[in-house]
Amino acid sequence: MTGTIVGYARVSSVGQNEEAQIGILKKNDATKLFIDKASGKSRNKRPRLAEALEWVREGDVLMVTRLDRLARSVKDLHDIAQELDRKNVGLKVTEQSIDTTTPQGRLMFTMLGAIAEFETDLRKERQEEGIALAKAEGRFNGRPVTIDHQAVRKAFDEGMKPAQIAKEFGIARSSVYRALAEK
Structure with missing residues (x-):
């Protein structure tokens, strides 16, 4: 070539x-x-x-x-x-x-x-095993399984900014926006 x-x-x-x-x-x-x-x-x-x-x-x-x-x-x-x-x-x-x-x-x-x-599959498998072990030992909290959409909406309606809400609830700001978008 x-x-x-x-x-x-x-x-x-x-x-x-x-x-x-x-x-x-x-x-x-x-x-x-x-x-x-x-x-x-x-x-x-x-x-x-x-x-x-x-x-x-x-x-x-x-x-x-x-x-x-x-x-x-x-x-x-x-x-x-x-x-x-x-x-x-x-x-x-x-x-x-x-x-x-x-x-x-x-x-x-x-x-x-x-x-x-x-190798990518092995890395993912090891990561999943590590998370499972950490959960079993109580060292892994992960993200909240559910978000209280009503509480997020109430905080927003009371004047809290999305960044403040995210920090208060321990969630990502994008999760706040998704919660606010749902009716």
Whole structure:
């Protein structure tokens, strides 16, 4: 492939820094960069990924530093790979030595994608086990199961601001707005 090397970087939150990924992409000759600050669980809510996939043309290569920067599910990885394949665009993953322009690279891509999804599932399972243990030991309160909508409405009608109500009831401000929206 002799087209443009298009780099895509993603960090999960605004507090994280994408500079290391950008440095690796530039070192590997990426000349056009797209950067998202969003969760990788789904392609939704990642506008720069959508732009990158729209921008690439036949002969280009989409480059990421690691597969988990591109997607966290095998389905999303395969959907992206198929979209790139339809456009005759390669995918290179610098830190995992994947290059889908080769048969070996396509095999490695599929295997590592499955492993990444497996790791995500294990992490979720461990988190759920930890929460269950904390609940059993009385150390986990979680959020309120129900919100007293009438009490929230009364506090609002008496002049309390949503932020004050949220603090008073120990709920998120968005929950206050939802309670107020219900009749």
